[in-house]
Amino acid sequence: MGDPKSSRKKWEGPGHPWIKSRLETEMKIIGKYGLRNKKELWTAETIIRTVRHQARNLLALPEPQRSEVGKSLLDRLYKLGLIGKDSSLDDILGLTSENVLERRLQTIVLKKGMAKTIYQARQFITHGHIAINGKRVTNPGYLVTREDEDKITYALGSPIKDMMESKSSEENQGEEGES
Template sequence: MPLGSKTKAYETPNHPFQGERISSEHDLLGRYGLKNKEELWRAQSELRSFRREARELLGRTQGDAEAAGREGEEFLERLKRYGILDDTDGLDDILSLEINDVLERRLQTIAYRRGLANTPQQARQFIVHGHVVVGDRRVSVPSYKVEVDEEESVEFDETSPLADELHPERAEEQ
């Protein structure tokens, strides 16, 4: 087993008992249907790494601007492909990203927003139970990051009983 495979993919808060932070975390857990705070902390750590990389690239543009420019373009393209940034955004805009920008790109959230489920929690259950496909692949990971061009292909698996429009658990049409 590789040495790095046992490390945590997130950092816990420095001050565990802050009422304001706890209530905002609880609100996010409910709004996005997250299973526990670990999932939220993982998304926060991902956002922190985006910001760190953007700061490093911005700092390097003062030195070797050409090399930093290439790396910066690749980084920006990746974030734009996932829909975290808009097409007009630059490296400076990464520093103003919020946790919601990262959580909105999860498969669980997109399945809920597309109307596949009545609640984010139900969307999570449908995904974990294998009822949701992205393109032609069945994805059973609620935290899967959906690219912008994949977003339209998020739907129920055709072999799933939920593919039937009359299934009682299907979301009500708005």
């Protein structure tokens, strides 16, 4: 299994990192998804690269072997929310790194309206204000599964939770007063 202290590198950088067009697209993606550095982007690209490689290898197998092994790959990607229920191996080849970045906790917190900006979402997560199924998650790069997506809430005891609840109750009272 290996020593827990010596972790492996989860990303592989580009072969030629100083291409101007690549630098420009990387900076746009970093700004759009609020990434801390390019390693987070390269991690997503590495995940997609390995999944696409697995799909290409499966497409080279004969049909009986492909169906049983391909089903497990499709199920795993469906649980992660990267593909739809009725997807095929060909759909895996169309995945991009942005598909993985959309499944990060930081992005989902923003989309659920729990934070005003992508950077605020990152701050809430790293400061321990966000929980999944009642358990605090402090990693903004956590890939949220389909089943966990509805279980994202503010952490118990978080002052952010109290602040949001008081704002929503004030808004409800304001709406009742107008009626």
